[in-house]
Amino acid sequence: MLGLDTVGRYVELMKRTFSKPDNWKMFWRQLPKEMEKLGIDSIGIIVLISIFMGAIMTMQTVLNTENPLLPRYSTGLVLRDTMLLEFASSIMSLLLAGKVGSNIASEIGTMRITEQIDALEIMGVNSANYLILPKVIGLVLCMPLLVTFSVFCALIGGTGVAYFTDMIPVADFVYGLQYAFIPYYFTYSLIKSLFFGFIIASISAFYGYYAYGGALNVGKASTNAVVNSSIVILLMNIVLTQLLLV
Amino acid sequence: MIEVKHLNKSFDGKQVLYDISATFRHGAVNQIIGKSGSGKTVLMKSIIGLFKAESGEVLYDGRNLLDMSKREIKLLRREVGMLFQGSALFDSMSVIENVMYPLQMFSDMSKIDVEKRAKFCLERVNLQTHAYHLMPGEISGGMQKRVAIARAISLNPKYLFCDEPNSGLDPVTSLVIDKLIEDITQEFNITTIINTHDMNSIMETGANIILINKGHKGWEGSKEGIFTDDNQALNDFVFASELYKKVKLASQK
Numbered sequence: 001m002l003g004l005d006t007v008g009r010y011v012e013l014m015k016r017t018f019s020k021p022d023n024w025k026m027f028w029r030q031l032p033k034e035m036e037k038l039g040i041d042s043i044g045i046i047v048l049i050s051i052f053m054g055a056i057m058t059m060q061t062v063l064n065t066e067n068p069l070l071p072r073y074s075t076g077l078v079l080r081d082t083m084l085l086e087f088a089s090s091i092m093s094l095l096l097a098g099k100v101g102s103n104i105a106s107e108i109g110t111m112r113i114t115e116q117i118d119a120l121e122i123m124g125v126n127s128a129n130y131l132i133l134p135k136v137i138g139l140v141l142c143m144p145l146l147v148t149f150s151v152f153c154a155l156i157g158g159t160g161v162a163y164f165t166d167m168i169p170v171a172d173f174v175y176g177l178q179y180a181f182i183p184y185y186f187t188y189s190l191i192k193s194l195f196f197g198f199i200i201a202s203i204s205a206f207y208g209y210y211a212y213g214g215a216l217n218v219g220k221a222s223t224n225a226v227v228n229s230s231i232v233i234l235l236m237n238i239v240l241t242q243l244l245l246v
Numbered sequence: 247m248i249e250v251k252h253l254n255k256s257f258d259g260k261q262v263l264y265d266i267s268a269t270f271r272h273g274a275v276n277q278i279i280g281k282s283g284s285g286k287t288v289l290m291k292s293i294i295g296l297f298k299a300e301s302g303e304v305l306y307d308g309r310n311l312l313d314m315s316k317r318e319i320k321l322l323r324r325e326v327g328m329l330f331q332g333s334a335l336f337d338s339m340s341v342i343e344n345v346m347y348p349l350q351m352f353s354d355m356s357k358i359d360v361e362k363r364a365k366f367c368l369e370r371v372n373l374q375t376h377a378y379h380l381m382p383g384e385i386s387g388g389m390q391k392r393v394a395i396a397r398a399i400s401l402n403p404k405y406l407f408c409d410e411p412n413s414g415l416d417p418v419t420s421l422v423i424d425k426l427i428e429d430i431t432q433e434f435n436i437t438t439i440i441n442t443h444d445m446n447s448i449m450e451t452g453a454n455i456i457l458i459n460k461g462h463k464g465w466e467g468s469k470e471g472i473f474t475d476d477n478q479a480l481n482d483f484v485f486a487s488e489l490y491k492k493v494k495l496a497s498q499k
Binding site: 022023025026111114115116118119121122123124125 | 321323326327328330331332334335336337347351352401407
């Protein structure tokens with residue numbers, strides 16, 4: 001029953017969030033700020049993690065597939081397809097659930113406990129719409145960009161391993177990256193990222209919006225936001241894979 | 247004028263307000279007083295509509311809040327200004343942006359006019375110009391209250407609500423804020439309701455006072471009658487302080 005109650009309140013909040021903004025000018029002013037804060041400011045950590053992920057995956061694949069039946073270019077192919085199909089969207093979304101999700105939940109939660117949300121309501125502003133909609137749309141718009149960066153940087157990381165070590169010839173690795181490329185995998189990754197962006201922003205905003213009490217509860221809201229958005233991302237990953245690939 | 251008639255409010259089956267009826271006069275500072283936990287904040291939030299009362303009427307110049315549609319409530323709220331206990335300034339905006347916010351949101355004024363109006367409101371609350379572009383975290387508690395008052399009056403409200411405006415302020419700054427609220431009430435001819443348990447504030451500005459005691463209306467009167475009335479709930483509240491006990495004894499001698 002508790003779970004149903006939570007789902008009901010989430011749906012109710014989303015209904016209020018996705019209503020017409022009180023002032024479109026303010027919405028358009030808010031949107032780029034949120035895109036910068038949630039998306040652009042996350043590029044650094046995405047680039048760093050993706051480069052290292054690409055490098056480590058390349059090394060692990062080379063070291064663990066020493067089979068003469070496997071062509072040497074398979075390392076590049078494995079890295080490309082793993083990043084496209086799973087890691088760039090799912091793993092990066094789990095990472096963003098931690099970074100962006102906790103940011104959203106704590107920001108809105110602090111506004112709630114310091115009565116800033118009440119102040120908006122008293123003014124006649126739809127606080128859910130004003131605070132949450134730009135964050136949701138901002139993150140959803142930024143996610144494909146972040147996923148593209150992630151794939152690209154992982155491939156650079158892998159190429160770096162090939163270039164700076166003698167584990168695999170660069171030519172074989174690059175051939176593998178280009179071999180049997182299926183463009184739909186990239187589309188699939190972008191579609192997943194749109195859903196995951198919505199999940200991260202909306203669930204985190206939900207926990208922040210219904211925070212109560214003091215700083216301790218804002219911390220709890222932030223933790224709940226990260227944990228629950230991560231769980232929903234994992235469940236949604238199975239559903240989307242079933243729908244889009246199987 | 248705001249009238250409250252037979253208002254009842256409970257949380258999870260526990261009744262907090264019992265059959266409250268009161269009239270808050272236009273152009274005057276009306277005060278809701280009482281001990282901590284007596285139900286004053288619940289009453290104020292029920293009057294504004296942040297809490298929905300179970301029964302009764304809240305009449306804003308004859309318009310019953312409890313019968314209004316969401317859209318009507320939204321429109322009514324544009325006639326309302328509120329000063330929160332902790333000021334509730336938006337910490338992502340500078341001082342002047344906080345005051346400009348309601349104007350940008352709900353008025354058709356040009357950017358220049360919005361800035362002019364915000365500066366007028368900040369000047370009216372005597373805020374030094376150097377603070378206009380500071381962030382709320384960079385100014386003192388007293389200045390934050392002034393900014394919150396400026397924001398509350400920016401849209402020319404008909405009704406002003408102040409939830410414990412003196413909390414966290416020193417006695418001198420408290421008096422300044424009280425005087426400012428009283429002046430603004432008279433100057434702009436608005437209905438002001440202050441929620442307080444600060445005796446200095448009560449004696450300074452209480453033109454019409456309602457005492458809430460354990461969720462019931464315990465007493466109604468003005469600051470002139472606060473020391474002389476023999477209402478038990480009122481005396482328990484006012485003479486809890488040794489200072490006021492001595493004042494009463496001295497006046498009786």
